[in-house]
Amino acid sequence: MNAILTALIALLLLLPCPARAQSVLRIGLNDDPDALDPTISRAYTGRLVFAALCDKLFDVTPDLKIVPQLAASYEWAADRKSIVIKLRPGVRFQDGEPFNAEAVRFNIERHQNTPGSFRKSEIGEIQSVDVVNDLTVRFNLSQPLVPLLAALTDRAGMMVSPKAARALGDKLGTQPVCAGPYRFVQRVAQGKIVVERVADYWDRASFSIDRIEFVPITDSSSRLASLRSGDLQMIERVSPTDLGEIRADPKVKVVGVPELGYQMIPLNIANGAKSKTLADVRLRQAIDLAIDRETLVKTVFAGEYIAGNQFVSPASPFYDAKVPVGKRDVARAKQLLREAGQPSLTFTLVVPPERDRQEAALILQAMLAEAGITMTIQSQENVTMLQAGRRGDFEAYFTFWSGRPDPDGNVYSFTTCKGAQNDSHYCNADVDALLTKARHVADLGERKKLYDQATEIMQRDVPRLILWHRRVFTGFSAKVQGFTPYPDGIIRFRGLRLN
């Protein structure tokens, strides 16, 4: 008996020590991403996966400064109609192909020429790409456009391997090959997306997690339970209603940062027959004055979101502090209504069947009623509402904008006379001139002055009611170290560790 025992112990001691266990980070996504091809990707969740797979020419810092990523440096021409970008040397795609100026040209042309590309309009101003030398490219633009750099911090700036793209064609999204720190391993639709660390990545030392699994779990209670049970180590876009539960659990943490976007109600000013109701600026000002944004946010979101009145949040360096979120003034609202000859204004707000906006609409309705304004709430499915918005078949509708790192992306197409998303048909030549000039100026201080002037005009004109900014909450296990939240809600893996 003793001999057997001794033999067993000896055998155990002789067994080879297991190799260091692979570190695996499992992240719960709110939904299943669409195609993993930067050119045709549309869904927000896809960007979380791309952060591991595909590096971009530029990235943003947590305070929204634009910094080179696959680029090494850049220089604008004096007329801002071209930009020369020097590329990082020694970078390879995940299939071993070199990353160089030809690859950049290929990618930009692919974004512009692929049928169904969602990037085409983001970089439509790039007329041509010159290969200056192996590691230098020049983008020639149709008009000066400083915010172009911001577009290159997202999917338009992601570079895929030209060889893989040629081989796979429109199926590249099923097996993406980029130049990021993690390579694509496997995707089970609605099940998981698996990526693993690239051995010869140029900045390998900054990435310590070996393998990342993205798991779409649409049910928020189930996502949270998976985090708390340890099945997941991170979850994105945590709902404010789940914050209490996370904060009460010492095994998990949550951090939030103000989002880039905003929730808004465009008002129909000059788009078709329904624009008559709110065409008078005094009526729009009265509505604006009758709303108490702070109370709205406290009531519906327990103060977790941020009251807002501009196209950037109060946390942004572009926020105009001279026109902060105003105090409610019912008396002044009533006076304006009387002056406009409409003491009992009536209009309809279209709201999609979604909890946050439905609840907020009810509070707004009560606030407006105190100023003598009757706001009828009409529920309508989201896509139908947006289509009606474009046609001008609305007086007011409740929507949101996910936001862009450059302020231009949050305002230009919504408030310039010919803006593609200007459903209100708001048109003010001064605002147009200021916002267009801001596209030509590279200096941040000067740009801010231009945006401030435009903001102040729009505060008077009230083409749309910007009401609040959400916070993007990321939940993670206490084992996760080195996490820095970004306002775009995308998890950066650089420096992230698992204890």
Next chain:
Amino acid sequence: MALWLYVARRLAVLVPTLFFVSVLIFSLQQLLPGDAAVALAGEEHDPAVVAAIRARYHLDRPIPVQYGLWLGRVLRGDFGESLRNRIPVRELLASKLPVTVELAACSMAIALLIGIPAGIVSAVRKGTSVDVVANLLALSGLSVPHFWLGIMLILLFAVRLGWLPASGYVPPWEDLRQNLTTILLPSFVLGTGVAGVMMRHTRSAMLQTLGADYVRTARAKSVPERLVVLKHALRNALIPIITLGAIEFGRLLSGAVLTEQVFAIPGFGKLLVDGVFNRDYAVVQAVVLVSASLYVLLNLGADVLYFLANPRLRGSA
């Protein structure tokens, strides 16, 4: 009538049924509010992008033409590709079907293991406290919402006790043990729901057969009670239970939407719901068509079993 003739006749009826189902799915999809091309374009308002999407997926063609194009492809075995992630729908179906079949089979096994013995016991002990308890449990299984029970079980077994994973799915060929641990809770949630129905039906069928003349005769002949119940009564009571089992199994195969959502199981139900929300027409059409086919085939299977179990049908069917 010979069995093969019976099956052939039933299969012939299958063709118009599936054709009708396909027309119905296609028409219902057109009633979904909102334009698929706009839904796919998301925040992108550029009319050129929307028009390109519409052209790519033939959404600009008249609806009967769209239907014809789709049907033509389906008859050649091509379900098209997902509008959302560009993965061929055939591949999506092939990867989801084993998951759904496993979930349905495990749930059915749990339902049968609980439902039939409980039904028998409560029929044999009718009116006793055992009967009352079995009825109460069956009713709870039927009436407790699946998503609620699912979340409660996750909180207990995954968060509090840490015995089982909270969500997700691991295929059996990757890791059998993990596969069983991930499938256990969702199968239990679905299985208890079906067990309630099975128990109620077994009980009433057993009560009927236990009161029949031939059972009384068997008892009069001093056949042991165990044999009376299991051989004489249960065998005859099983006929309606087979039909019910097939219908329930078909229902499980067409996807358990809420349970799959709660446990993040990538099965048919989740595929269908995501398809509807994303206006992914190709996926929705394929899933509904395949589910409908499975359902019809399972019913046919039940009828064949019924046919075999009940000799009296052979003369009249």
